[in-house]
Amino acid sequence: MNYTSLLEWHTAHKEQALYGRYLTINKLEPILDCLPDLFVKERLGYSVQNRPIYKVTFGTGAIKILGWSQMHGNESTTTKALFDLFKWFEAIKDTETGEELLSTYSFTFIPMLNPDGAEAYTRVNANQVDLNRDAQELTQPESLILKQVYTSLDPDYCLNLHGQRTIFGVGEPAQSAVASFLSPSQDALRTVTQSRKEGMAIIAELNEMLQEFIPGQVGRYDDGFNINCVGDTLQQLNIPTILFEAGHFPNDYAREKTRGFMFLSLIRVFESILLLKSEENVSSNPYFAIPENKKCFFDCIIRNINLPEYGVTDMAIQYQETLRDGILYFVPKIAQIADLDSFVGHSEIDFAQEKIEFPENFTLDVGQNLENLQVNSNLPTTFSVKSNNLL
Secondary structure, three states: OOOOHHHHHHHHOOOOOOEEEEEHHHHHHHHHHHHOOOOEEEEEEOOOOOEEEEEEEOOOOOOEEEEOOOOOOOOOOHHHHHHHHHHHHHHHOOOHHHHHHHHHHHEEEEOOOOOOHHHHHHOOOOOOOOOHHHHOOOOOHHHHHHHHHHHHHOOOEEEEEEOOOOEEEEOOOEEEOOOEEEEEOOOOOOOOOHHHHHHHHHHHHHHHHHOOOOOOOEEEEEOOOOOOHHHHHHHHHHOOOOEEEEOOOOOOOHHHHHHHHHHHHHHHHHHHHHHHOOOOOOHHHHHHHHOOOOOOOEEEEEEEEOOOOOOEEEEEEEEEEEEEEEEEEEEEEEEEEEOOOOOOEEEEOOOOOOOOOOOOOOOOOOOOOOOOOOOOOOOOOOOOOOOOOOO
């Protein structure tokens, strides 16, 4: 496929009703209710707070793919990409490509597994449980719904769709990890089993495709084994499982650029499965050549600031995502005051070169919320995706 053309299609035709980071089931339901006849919507059950959880199925093929998004309620980028994918399949269903994909695969997607967390914009569900640590104990209704789906479906491949924080970078010198992937371990030794190897081979194809658009900005997630995680549990069942992590593209706090790359990656998965099935020996080497994620970024670093308690030093600022009246604000908090030469800021300000005036007798310390700090008018300290003014 021509992925440059696909990205152009996405820019022009993505689901316009979905934008930004705060997505709730109330925003999805009108779109789900109007899905074309190609798709079948079914309510699977309800969350802790009685919000509906849906699945969308389409395709008639023998290869069964299961995917789910917003297992963590505040990770919405891949949800947007799923609805863009639905629009794409509707647009191409009568083409040669569409007919091949729809006759090869049977797709099952749960667009929002954690609607309570989505409403509150939290990682956890309404009972404060991380659903991605509940795969064994199955204490939550959302976890039980997912297990019922994968047990009854017996999928050939699973796609675990997540988002990652702005702190992750990749490579040397470090760049922001715009997209990261993982073929989870299925034992503590991190054995490269056949199902892991299949996932690794697909991820290598994703990386190769994405390098055209975000060179040096694709990462490999840590593969430490945790049987309580859904991906590790599914891998133990010998189901090739791929973790998607939608990350931060420069100046894209709404994750709209990243949304496009997730859309491309979903399509590349389907293409890669067919490609790799024709190859007898699949190597894991290209997968391990992808650099591993590392925590090396802050949202903003102020260099060479002179503070009475510290002298000339650096100050790291991290945005705290805060929901107020249905609008998501990015509120800056001081994360570190130290020599930060080994870290990178998504934006950086050098006080040695730029004079910024603070209020008289103002002090700064770690953990401090800077939201109400009034400095030069060219340095706003709070923004929302709606207003889109950045520190």
